[in-house]
Amino acid sequence: MSEPTSTVNPEELSGYLASRGWRREGTWRGATVWSRESAGRVLIPSSLEYPDDSELLDEAVRKLAMFEARPQEEILLDIAEPLVDVQSYRLQPETPSGTIPLPSAVKAVQGIHDVLKFSARTVEAGPQLLFRDRRSKEVDGFLQGVRLGTTTPGSYIFHARVPVAPPGPDPLFGAPVVGRHVLTVLHTALQAARQAAAQVVELDRPPGVFDDYVEQGVSANLCAALAGLGGAGRNQPFEVTFSWARDEPVNLSPAPIAFSAPMVRAISKASSELEALAKSETGTITGRAETLRGRVRGEAPRIKIQGELRTASGVYRRAVWVVVGEADYQRAFHAQINERVLRVSGRLVPDQKRLELRPDGGLEILPRQ
Known part of the structure; x- marks a missing residue:
């Protein structure tokens, strides 16, 4: 009997399926049957014992990739890393899917770096109108642990993989600079920045409305980073999605946080105004x-x-x-x-x-x- 060749761990794959809404429906010839409406069924063996067990696991990954419209490599990463939060930045440049102008790409990568950096600084030091001093070794250490993935089809999408560990209590300002704390604070700050921008765009409020959201993590620095994600001053729309680690679930919405072009313009203006006032x-x-x-x-x-x-x-x-x-x-x-x-x-x-x-x-x- 030849050895199975799949590198997928059956237990980890079962955990992934459960976290994505799949349901157990019994067994068939020793394999567990998992199903999800509109996605069909997959068979997951309890262990890698027979040669066709690898085929069943590989087929399950192929079905998942088709159902989620994501590359198999990305699915495999998520299966193997149950303690990693994933942030997806979906940009919308005016170029063919999967491509982006070079200046916009540079701005986007810098924007992702700065969005995470200033959220980490907010965790460490608390909310501020403008961060001016140098970042700490703790913030540098956090940034070194973040991994940026390659783009996927659908405009231009970056994935930032942020380890959760070590897990801890609900984040408070002054807490250790670890992944879950930073992303929880960032999730709140992005929603707050969007609410402020919506007031400027839809209610004709002045940029000063952003002041009311500083306590929720909005700063001049964060606004500048978000404007960078809009494409080197081109004010293009983008959205950010949080996919929380399945072994450390969190009660926060997975819905994309979307910024329209007018919102990006409002955020860019707010950034300049907040910084100028902080230096006055x-x-x-x-x-x-x-x-x-x-x-x-x-x-x-x-x-x-x-x-x-x-x-x-x-x-x-x-x-x-x-x-x-x-x-x-x-x-x-x-x-x-x-x-x-x-x-x-x-x-x-x-x-x-x-x-x-x-x-x-x-x-x-x-x-x-």
Whole structure:
């Protein structure tokens, strides 16, 4: 009797089938019957004992590749690596399927690198408007463990394979920089960036709306990386899909997170604005009080002013949190009731979850016009 030749592990293949929605339907001549609606049936032997066992396993992989419209090599990788999360970046360049302009490809690879890098930095240091210092050895170590796969048919698709291990509790900022923590934070940040971009595109909100999503992992750096995925300034649509490791399931949606061309344009603009503001030292905000927040846990009172922010880098339509004393807080309260316009000048403080202004003088209530 000749030895079986397949390199597929029957137990790992069975685990893969179960994770993809296939069901056991009994046995046939010692092999387990697996089925899935519209995909037919496959036979999986319990072990590699007979020569035709290899044929059954290879046939199962061929059926899976046809059903999932993916190369067999990619299927085999997923079967053999049950503790790897896979991120798929589907770009849509205006070239034949499977090709991409060279400048766009360079930008895309750099974009994938930076998307993962700044998500890792968010895990390590917490959310920030703009990351400026050098990345740590822990972040470098994480990036070294990520493997970028070759493209597959269907526009131009990159696959980033990120090891889950070591598994741990739900991610908190300041947690170890490991794959599952980084991708969980990134999943939240991408959804937040898409929501912010949708508000700009669909509701005509200013780019300042991105400020409201910094605490969810959106930064100037992440926005710049996402703009790079849009193709070297060409603002082309793309989508990102997360396929979670089957041995460490997570309760997050596997649905693609899609960015339209107008969204990419909005994200690119937000990136430039966020970076310029984070580097601005002083500014003046003129507008109406939108939100008032009294003293909380020892923090000084704050008011959120929506209007026109002037800095050395330009003029922006946005909302800014202004730190005030008790007297100015009361004055802002009455100004809000009476719908009066406020003006405050001072120092901009970007090194935290939101852009804040620390006044160098008092709060000015402008006369009615």
